[in-house]
Amino acid sequence: MVRKQATKVAGKHEVRTLALLAQKGGAGKSTLALHLAVLAQQEGLRTLLVDLDPQRSTAAWWRARTAETPELVETDPDSLAAVLDAARADGVQLVVVDTRPSAERDAVTVARLASLSLIPTRPSILDLRAIGATAELVRETRRPGGIVLNACPPGRGGMDASIVSEARSGLRDYGLPVVPVAIHQRADLAHALIDGRAVSEFAPTGKATRELRQLWRWAKENMA
Ligand SMILES: Nc1ncnc2c1ncn2[C@@H]1O[C@H](COP(=O)(O)OP(=O)(O)O)[C@@H](O)[C@H]1O
Ligand SMILES: [Mg+2]
Numbered sequence: 001m002v003r004k005q006a007t008k009v010a011g012k013h014e015v016r017t018l019a020l021l022a023q024k025g026g027a028g029k030s031t032l033a034l035h036l037a038v039l040a041q042q043e044g045l046r047t048l049l050v051d052l053d054p055q056r057s058t059a060a061w062w063r064a065r066t067a068e069t070p071e072l073v074e075t076d077p078d079s080l081a082a083v084l085d086a087a088r089a090d091g092v093q094l095v096v097v098d099t100r101p102s103a104e105r106d107a108v109t110v111a112r113l114a115s116l117s118l119i120p121t122r123p124s125i126l127d128l129r130a131i132g133a134t135a136e137l138v139r140e141t142r143r144p145g146g147i148v149l150n151a152c153p154p155g156r157g158g159m160d161a162s163i164v165s166e167a168r169s170g171l172r173d174y175g176l177p178v179v180p181v182a183i184h185q186r187a188d189l190a191h192a193l194i195d196g197r198a199v200s201e202f203a204p205t206g207k208a209t210r211e212l213r214q215l216w217r218w219a220k221e222n223m224a
Helices: 002-011 029-042 057-063 077-090 105-113 125-130 132-141 162-174 187-195 207-222
Strands: 016-020 047-051 071-074 094-098 116-121 145-149
Touching (some): 016 029, 016 105, 029 047, 029 057, 029 094, 029 116, 029 187, 029 207, 047 057, 047 077, 057 187, 105 132, 116 125, 116 132, 116 207, 125 132, 132 145, 145 162, 145 207
Parallel strands (some): 016 094, 016 116, 047 071, 047 094
16 A cells, blocks of 8 residues: 555656756856756755766766766757656656757757756856857746856955946846856866865865855756
8 A cells, every 4th residue: 555655656756857058168057067966966856967968078077976976867958858757757856957058959958848947157248148049048948047147256245246246237138037146266166077076075064065055045946
């Protein structure tokens, strides 16, 4: 009897999908994907990272890792729906999808399957201009989306640097919410890529971890 119930619950199991999308390379898709995946896993969610970028930087990070979680799959956008079905059947609770720099068909495919698409951007004007196409394609899917300012210079006295506050006001025209927390430029975040760990593992009380946690909380609240 109990076992039957358990099977039924498992059958209803939902998997949520968080995608990192940006037309520009270097915006922070891989960095944020792997850090958010580790945070979710640390909270006890069974998490799968999916690397859709042929450059495979997330997969390289994962191979440098000794921990076995989060799990990782390397595939291509056309196989994502099948991977999500398999993940759901297998009891995965969160899938974090890292993508190649693109605002084309494969980005649309991913955004349509995502519970939330996060678009990272650096705060400079050229970077901001480059996210217009990605923001538009996410809006067109009518699925939840958000823009996250990444690699921001430090502010002073608890205030954002002026480039960050200017970016925030410029981003009001993009038709997607901007995540309240800005992720700052921190060596720990870059170091994590070589290290095979995430900053929440080697500096769990540091500022980078605190910002990532705020981003993760926002993502949880905004996933469909
Ligand atoms: N907040 C940050 N602080 C420090 N370095 C960062 C930050 N975000 C990204 N980087 C660095 O910038 C480079 C590009 O980031 P990456 O996540 O690979 O971008 P993408 O996947 O969008 O191409 C990497 O070397 C990464 O370590
Ligand atoms: Mg990348």
